[in-house]
Amino acid sequence: MVKVAIVGYGNLGRGVELAVKQTPDMEVMGVFTRRSPETVKTLGAAVFRMDELINYQLEIDVCILCGGSATDLPEQTPEITHHFNTVDSFDTHAKIPEHFAKVDAVAREHQKVSVISTGWDPGLFSLNRLYAQSILPQGQTNTFWGKGVSQGHSDALRRINGVADATQYTIPNTEVIEKLKAGETLELTTRDKHFRECFVVLEAGVDAEKIREEIVSMPNYFADYDTEVHFISQEELNQNHKAMPHGGTVLHTGVTNGETKQAIEYNLYLGSNPEFTASVLVAYARACVKLAAEQKFGAYTVFDIAPKYLSPKDVATLRRELL
Template identity: 80%
Template sequence: MIKVAIIGYGNLGRGVERAIKQNQDMVLVGIFTRRAPETVETEGGQAFTMDQLKSKKNEIDVCILCGGSATDLPTQTPEWTHLFNTIDSFDTHAKIPEHFAKVDQVAKENQTTSIISTGWDPGLFSLNRLYAQSILPDGETNTFWGKGVSQGHSDALRRIDGVVDAVQYTIPNNEVIEKLKAGETLQLTTRDKHFRECFVVLEDERDSQRIREEIISMPNYFADYDTEVHFISQAELNQNHKAMPHGGTVLHTGTTHENTKQVIEYKLQLESNPEFTASVLVAYARACVRLAKEKQFGAYTVLDIAPKYLSDRTDEELRKELL
């Protein structure tokens, strides 16, 4: 049995707890949180303080880190990779090389294994971009997200001083998608492809102008997009914006011999973004433990992992059932 620890227990951490129950070769050791454990309502897992994590070192095969990319994972992943094999969902695309280098150094120095930036984008979408570009090198790849709630962007909103709660929707430009699928060649900017819509609950309404400016100018999150900000009550947010749908499309349009048009499309439609992302993390946790047993220490991404490492089936079963 693969012994798993969950670090952080928000929407993603709860999703990981649920996903572990669907994998027969895994067992949850515990949930480690910055909150008082007695206040954390889990779905059966035992909650511990973060200070107790080190004492469980010999009981844990892999830690799944469920914090946010804005402030948690840049410090937590290197910190805990000193002692444990780790998985994270770091999704600030522009900072992935920097995050990878930091975690890779720690993992190699301490003979641990870490798979970073795991989820569906970065993650599964990254793989599909790689496959498409390798198969059709004479072509163009575009990725569209939504319509749906972005956990990372919503978390970034909630970190702003004066924000009580917030949800951010990513909305794709469907007109652009249809033009690309029809074979049109477009010179697209980041702003052309998506729109961002934010619903924000304020601690004090007098801060609305400052907070609006801070949102629309936030680098790596909103500065490169047309962004609309709505200030609403907590009651309205709870009633209309607490579901967590998401999804997206990787669209690669290319040509083969004599400009024959070929289209590769990979699409996800998710009723629960955190539950799906958690399921991806759990599959890669299995791969992480296998790499560690083979003494393949250091940091990895989904681009480095053989697909069979994700499955609980044998090589013989996979060849028979999936090829």
């Protein structure tokens, strides 16, 4: 059995515990948290203080890191990879090359494997962009997210001083999608494709307009989008904006023979963003452990890992059942 440590226990950490329960070859060794362990209610997993993690090196095959991309993972992933194989869902696209280089250096030096930036985007959507562009090199790829709650963007909102709680929705421009499907070639900016809508609960005495300006000008998250900010009560947020749906589309339109139109479309419709993301992390945690057993140390992304490593089944069974 692959022994998994869950590092951090918010929505994503809980999703990992749920996902591991559905796998035949993995089990949760424990949850490691910066909170007081007695305050963390899991689905059965034991809870430990974060500073105890180092004491369990011999009992853990892989750590699944469930912190946020804004401030947690840039520090946690390289730090924990000194001692453990790791998987993270770092999703600040512009900073992935920097994050990869930092983690790769640590993983190689300490003979560990780290799979970074996995989930569905970056992750499964990244793979589908690569497949589509390789198969139809004469074409145009566009990715649309939502409508749904972005965990990373919501987390970035909640980390602003003066924000008590927040939820952010990513909303695709459906008119643009239909034009692309109809065969139109469009030059699209980031702002053309999506709209961001934020529902924010403020702490007492905070200047709302100052917070609004900080949100709409936040680089890598909101600055490149039309963003609407609503200030609401905690009660309203709890009642109307605590579900976690999401999804999206990778749409690649191209031609063969110079004029024959072809299209590749990949869709996800997710009832729970964190539970689905966690399920992807768990599959890549299996791959991480297999690569470590083969002593193929270093950092990896979804581009580097053959699909056979994700499955608990052997390759002969995969060829027989799925090929």
